[in-house]
Amino acid sequence: MSVVVIGAGQAGCQAAVSLREQGYRGPVTIVGDENVPPYQRPPLTKAYLAGDVDLDGVLVRPESFYAEHGIDLVLGDPAAAVVREDREVHLRSGLVLRYSHLVLATGARPRTLPGALTLRTVADAEVLRERLHRPARAVVIGAGFVGLEFAAVARTKGHEVTVVEALPRALARSVSPIVADHVVARHEERGVRVLLGAQLSAPERGNADLVVAGIGVVPNVALAEDAGLTVDDGVVVDAHLRTDDPFIYAIGDCASFSSAFAGTRIRLESVQNAMDQAMCVAAGIMGSAEPYTAVPWFWSDQYDMKLQIAGITRGHDRTEIDGDPSSGRFAVYCYRGDRLLGVECVNKPAAFVQTRRRLAERQEFSVA
Amino acid sequence: MPKITYTQPDGVQSVVDVNEGDSVMRGAVLNGVPGIVAQCGGGASCGTCHVYVDKDNTKPLPEMHPVEDELLHCTSSPRQDNSRLSCQLPVSAELDGLVVHVPETQI
Numbered sequence: 001m002s003v004v005v006i007g008a009g010q011a012g013c014q015a016a017v018s019l020r021e022q023g024y025r026g027p028v029t030i031v032g033d034e035n036v037p038p039y040q041r042p043p044l045t046k047a048y049l050a051g052d053v054d055l056d057g058v059l060v061r062p063e064s065f066y067a068e069h070g071i072d073l074v075l076g077d078p079a080a081a082v083v084r085e086d087r088e089v090h091l092r093s094g095l096v097l098r099y100s101h102l103v104l105a106t107g108a109r110p111r112t113l114p115g116a117l118t119l120r121t122v123a124d125a126e127v128l129r130e131r132l133h134r135p136a137r138a139v140v141i142g143a144g145f146v147g148l149e150f151a152a153v154a155r156t157k158g159h160e161v162t163v164v165e166a167l168p169r170a171l172a173r174s175v176s177p178i179v180a181d182h183v184v185a186r187h188e189e190r191g192v193r194v195l196l197g198a199q200l201s202a203p204e205r206g207n208a209d210l211v212v213a214g215i216g217v218v219p220n221v222a223l224a225e226d227a228g229l230t231v232d233d234g235v236v237v238d239a240h241l242r243t244d245d246p247f248i249y250a251i252g253d254c255a256s257f258s259s260a261f262a263g264t265r266i267r268l269e270s271v272q273n274a275m276d277q278a279m280c281v282a283a284g285i286m287g288s289a290e291p292y293t294a295v296p297w298f299w300s301d302q303y304d305m306k307l308q309i310a311g312i313t314r315g316h317d318r319t320e321i322d323g324d325p326s327s328g329r330f331a332v333y334c335y336r337g338d339r340l341l342g343v344e345c346v347n348k349p350a351a352f353v354q355t356r357r358r359l360a361e362r363q364e365f366s367v368a
Numbered sequence: 369m370p371k372i373t374y375t376q377p378d379g380v381q382s383v384v385d386v387n388e389g390d391s392v393m394r395g396a397v398l399n400g401v402p403g404i405v406a407q408c409g410g411g412a413s414c415g416t417c418h419v420y421v422d423k424d425n426t427k428p429l430p431e432m433h434p435v436e437d438e439l440l441h442c443t444s445s446p447r448q449d450n451s452r453l454s455c456q457l458p459v460s461a462e463l464d465g466l467v468v469h470v471p472e473t474q475i
Contacts, residue, residue, distance in 0.1 A: 017400075021402055042409060061400075065398070069400065271407055271408065271409070272407055272414075275405070275407055294475075295475070297414070299408060301413070306412075306413065306435065308413060349439045349441075350438035350442070353415050353439055353442040354442045356442075356475070357444065
C-alpha cells in the first residue's frame with residue numbers, strides 16, 4: 001500500500017496529514033510543482049501581501065514536519081503522466097512513483113491577460129509585495145475576491161487603485177447584490193475607483209504602473225484528461241470523491257462533485273473545501289468511507305470588513321436582511337423558495353456560525 | 369520556549385514548545401496536535417480552533433474581542449465560561465505552562 005498525492009497545496013497536504021492522523025502506516029508522497037513546502041493561499045492577498053508575515057508564517061506545517069511524519073515531499077518536480085494500468089505516476093525528472101491509491105489535488109491556475117500580473121502563488125505574491133514598496137498606480141482587472149483583497153491592501157498602503165470589472169457588479173459569482181454593493185461602497189469610501197461594466201481603456205492602461213488580473217482560475221485537469229478520466233470543468237468525482245478509476249480520487253479546486261448545497265455539480269475554490277475533501281478521502285482510503293457532505297463556507301477580509309459566507313447562496317430568489325447595512329454590520333439570508341441556501345455576513349460572525357451549524361444539522365438529518 | 373499542554377478528550381496530553389508570538393492554535397497545528405482544525409489559519413474567521421482553558425488557570429489571557437465572542441456563539445462542543453479561540457491567544461513567557469483542553473468536535 002502506498003499513497004501518492006499530486007499537488008502540494010492545502011488539499012494535497014491535508015490529505016497526507018489526515019492519513020497519518022487516521023493511522024495510515026504505508027508510504028505517503030506529496031508531489032508539487034513549486035519549490036516550496038505546502039502553504040496557505042488566503043494570506044497571500046492579505047497579511048503576506050501587506051508584509052505582516054513571511055513564508056514561515058504561511059506554511060501549513062513547518063518544513064521538518066514531513067520527514068518527522070514519514071511524508072515524502074517531492075517538490076519542484078511536476079507530475080508528467082499517470083499510467084493507470086501500472087498504477088504509476090511519472091514525474092518530469094523521470095522519477096516513477098507507484099501507488100495503491102492516488103489523490104489528484106492539482107488545484108487551479110489563474111486566467112491570464114497579456115501584460116497583467118496574477119496572484120495565486122507565493123512567488124506571485126512576492127513580486128507584488130515588492131512592487132508595492134514604491135508608490136504605484138495600480139489597476140486591478142476583475143472585482144472578485146482576489147482582486148478586491150489586493151485592492152484593499154494596496155489602497156491601505158497608500159497606492160492609487162482602480163478596479164475595473166466587465167460585469168455590471170462586483171463579486172457576481174459569489175454574493176448577493178446587497179453585499180456586493182456594500183463592499184464596493186467601502187472601497188470607494190477609501191478612495192478606490194471602482195468601474196463596473198467597464199473595460200480598461202488604452203490610456204488608462206498606459207498610465208498604470210502595475211496591472212493585476214483577478215479574473216478567475218482554470219482547474220488543472222490535463223493529467224486526469226490524459227489518463228482518460230472523465231473531466232467536465234473539473235475532474236469528475238462521485239459522492240466519495242472517487243474518479244471513474246476506483247483507485248484515484250480528486251479533491252480541492254480541481255474536483256467537480258455533486259453538491260447538495262448547490263443542487264448541482266460544482267467545483268469549489270476554498271480552503272474549507274480543500275481541507276474537508278482531503279479528510280473525507282483519507283477516511284475513504286482507510287476503509288471508513290463516508291460521502292462528502294461538509295457545509296461550504298468562505299471568508300474574506302478587506303479593510304475592517306469581515307465577510308463570511310456559509311452555504312452556497314448562488315441561485316437564491318429571495319433575501320432577508322438582519323441588521324442595517326449602513327451600520328457596517330449585517331447578515332443577508334438567502335433563500336430559494338422556502339429553502340435557506342446560506343447566509344452572507346458582514347462583521348456579524350454570530351449569524352455566520354449559527355447558520356453554518358443549522359445547515360450542518362439539516363444535512364445530517366437528510367443523510368441519516 | 370514556553371510550554372503549552374494540550375489535553376485531548378480522552379485525557380492524552382501533548383506538551384509542546386511554542387514560539388513566543390505564535391498563537392496557541394499555531395503551536396498545535398505546527399506540532400500536529402489533533403483536534404484543532406483552524407481552517408482559516410488564524411484570522412478569527414472560522415471558529416474551528418475552540419479550546420477550553422484549564423479551570424485552574426491563573427495565567428493572564430487577553431480580553432475577548434467581540435468577534436471571538438460571536439464566533440464562540442454556536443460551537444459544536446458546548447461553550448463554557450472557559451471557552452476560547454486558540455488563535456486569539458498569543459503565547460508569551462507568561463503563558464509558559466498553560467493547559468488547554470481540546471473539545472470533541474469543532475464544527
